[in-house]
Amino acid sequence: MRLLVLGDVVGRAGRTAVATHLPRLVERWSVDFVAINGENAAGGFGITEEIAQGLLDAGADVITTGNHVWDQREALVFIARQPRLLRPINFPPGTPGRGATMVTARNGARVFVANVMGRVFMEALDDPVRLVEAALEQHAIGSEVDAAILDVHAEATSEKQVFGHLFDGRVSLVCGTHTHCPTADHRVLPGGTAFITDLGMCGAYDSVIGMEKEEPMRRMVERVPGQRMGPATGPATLCGVAVETDDATGLARWIAPLRVGGDLEGAVPPGWQERS
Template sequence: MRLLFLGDVVGRAGRTVVTDHLPGIVANSRVDFVVINGENAAGGFGITEAICQELLDAGADVITLGNHAWDQREALVFIERQPRLVRPANFPLGTPGRGADIFTATNGARVLVANLMGRIFMDPLDDPFAAIDRVLDGLTLGRDVDAVVVDVHAEATSEKQGLGYHLDGRASLVVGTHTHVPTADHRILSGGTGYMSDVGMCGDYDSVIGMEKDEPLARFTRKIPQARYAPANGAASLSGVAVEIDDVSGLATKIQPLRLGGELAETWPELLGDAPSDLLAAI
């Protein structure tokens, strides 16, 4: 099977690039399952029910969250009735929603999607290593589920890499989100798990990690807040990673980045088939 993971959707620009490109990718490419991190989709902070539905309608099968999960307070309520919205599994016991679940891909494959939040330079939540061990307890990749996808929403690449190696051979894909800048370390680990430290964001890269530049620069240079952070709304890039997963073992056989539109150099994963016609001729 072929799986596509798209990074943090930031504000209106990020939503627009997803709704512009993803339906065509799903309709015309060899992709069986799509996961999107949507925790910055509502004005850069959190997600609303309407925006969640917009991303699902565009082609997402599952939407993951992170440290901004509850910035839009309505998420605490609607997550209970939206089974395809997944928050970090290491939130404290009793937190609304679910940290992992098993979903069905278009090809009939059973895909477990889990969301974790890091603890280094972030809120001190429960141990993400122990949390994912609990999620996977009793489940064998290739027998009980056909694929396992883990979104590690974390600041430190060391923590993301640690979780990647901790899950090597037990997950199809371990991918980092949160820092909004795509890394160049996409690879298959020795045990067969696809890994990338950060998939990047779906948003305007003429920004400071998706936010209009003036306010972050003012805070960096003067240490005085001038205004609220606001998402940049220029031409956005769609950033993600595609993974080919063995139908028997559930392990990754190929992993390739995807970037479309905006300021970043465009690249198309050949494992999804022919590139869209509007991709730059140089690719």
């Protein structure tokens, strides 16, 4: 099974990159399932219903989020009627939306996706490990589901790596989001789970984590508040990973980086030729 998982979409530049490249990649490589983090898609802050639908129309099967999920207040309402948009599973009970879902992939397989937020240098949410454990008890790969993806939206690299080791052998992929910088540690862990500390972003890299660089540079030098930061508008890179899983076990055969367009050096999965 072929999984494509993309990092945080930042602003219009990131959305344009997704709309431009994702449909072609899905068709060319016969990708079975696409997950994408959309929490910065609306001007760098949150996501709207229209933007969420645009990402789904471009080929995303599930949209994950993180600490910016409520920056656009309408998300508090429309998330209840959009089962393919997730918010972190460890938000308090009664929070609108859901933190995990199961979706049927293009090839008919059952794919479980969970979205969790870290607690190091972030909000003091509920215990993420306990809640992921509970979700996976009902969605074991190889029996209840054919593949499982865990998006760990966290600041600390160590926390994301702990999640990888904790759930090695129980999910197809553990991927980090939030820091917007792609890491080079993609690998299959000993138990068969693909892992990367951070997927990077779908956005303009001539920026400061996707935002126009002038304002954050000024703030660092002058140390006083100023204008609201806005997303960079230059050429954007579509950034994430491709994972191929074993149909019998749901575990990863291999993982490879994906970088298309924009300023970063390109990278495409070496084994993914067009399917006949």
